[in-house]
Amino acid sequence: MTEPLLSLSAITRNYGAVQALRGIDMDVRAGEVVALLGDNGAGKSTLVKIISGGLKPTSGSIRFDGQERHFTDPSEAKAAGIETVYQDLSLCLNVDVVANFFMGREITRKVCGIPILQEKEMERVTGKAISDAGTRIPSLRTNVEHLSGGQRQAIELNRFVHFGGKLVLLDEPFAALGVEQTARGLKMIRDVAARGVGVIVITHIMAQAFQVADRIVVIRHGRVAGDIETAKTTPDHAVELITGGTLSLAGRDTAKLDHIPVQQEED
């Protein structure tokens, strides 16, 4: 198979004396959905920030799209094709849906060298993207502060579906969504992956991970505790990996995991 879209090797990150990440190795291929699981404080969010350019790793290397990368801020990661949907939404409540949808990539036309925002064009594109995704928003010119939590999240999700890029990171994307919207969100993820985009989803909810992911990567105490194809594992096993499950490792056949070092936490 060709080179993975994203390849992390030996990524570490220290906060002062605290080691949040202690050497993460993982790959994501184009068109693949990877669920990143882990307990609170396992280092998931740190890892997401490193991939999305918001944080520099202390050591280790990131290869993305065939090149060694050293992102210094999110705009570089974004320019390279990495989209991120953060847990706390990245919306500006003081402007309308269109302005949020196009935040940082406004369509402009130069008139005498001055870039002018093309509002009609942006409204058209936003309207199409949002109705294609089946989201209902009363008016695209309403300020986002007047919209519900679900509608806000829908804007973010539609934004990544529309702009796509090459790799999408979703940090707890369905926290504010209802059952039906979540189902639609999961379908959105599969649709995006089917276009050849790599997807990393962070979630706490095992059922969602098993529903959407091709592969599950478990982070525990800053290390990869498991990297398994979804089809070859069970939610119970995943839970054991998350919690450290020494019990399970004693009795279980670990042969299918032999290519990944299962870390003990003695250091």
Place this chain on the structure above:
Amino acid sequence: MTPARRRTFEFLLDNLVWLMLITVLVIFSLTIPHYFQFGIFANILEQSTYVGVMAIGLAIVIIAGHLDLSVESTAALAAMVTGLLFASSGIGLGLSLGPPIVMIPVSMAIAVAVGVVIGFINGFFVIKVGMSAFIVTLASFIWVRGLVVAISGGRSAQSLDSAIRIIGVERIFGIPLLAWISMLCFVVFSFIMAKTPFGRYVTLVGGNETATYRAGIAAPKILWSSFILAGALAGLAGWLLAIRTSGATANLGTGMLFNAFAAVVIGGVSLKGGIGKLPGVYAGVLLIYSIHTAINLMRLPAHWTQVILGLLVLAAVLLDTLKLRLREKLL
């Protein structure tokens, strides 16, 4: 509510300050003798020039989520530098350049440059050092005024060169050139804020800086530029003020900051950042000077203006809260 009615409603809410201005002008015109005449209105426009130009920059910084208390002192410094270089009596050096007409752009460029430097310094401490804009610009408010007094030795510069004075004397269609300049500034900057990516980014940064950072917008650059713009516009206001008064005194422009702040708030700019439009700010400035003029015409002691201004600011903030509730209820 039907979309059409909602749009009308929203339009009225967004332009409440213009409605207020029109109402106030109609009431004054009907009740105060001699208020309703062209000369009075032209005068209101002219008086609004200095605070108006200053308020544009202040509003941009506030929309970006910060504050600039130094605009008044910056304007005074720019005026003093203009007076010092181009006035011929008092402490003026009476500098004169080749063709007199060249002095207009040169003196303006110098005044604006003075403002740019102060804005740059403010921006440096707020953005690079990470200090609170309130403290940084309060400090500038004090030290820049101190600098004005220091370089002038407390004395004044008079008799600005007549070539420059043209700006303060000429009228177009009976309206002073100064008023045209401030209107032009409002048109240009309203356009920049509403139609260009820079204006959009200022608004976005004022709304949620983290979101803009994640979206790849260079928020620090936008913020710094807004401080520099505020300084430049304050410098321009100072230049206009020096032209109008044909020189500069050490206490020139004292109290303008409060008028500018009042205009910005009355004009519908929220101190929380991210909310507000420049045409509203212009209406706010005009409203202030319409009331000023009314009080003068009624021969009330000028101090009443201050009382009314204070109440007006309070009313504006109250109205803002009310508007939000109305919107929540009706939309």
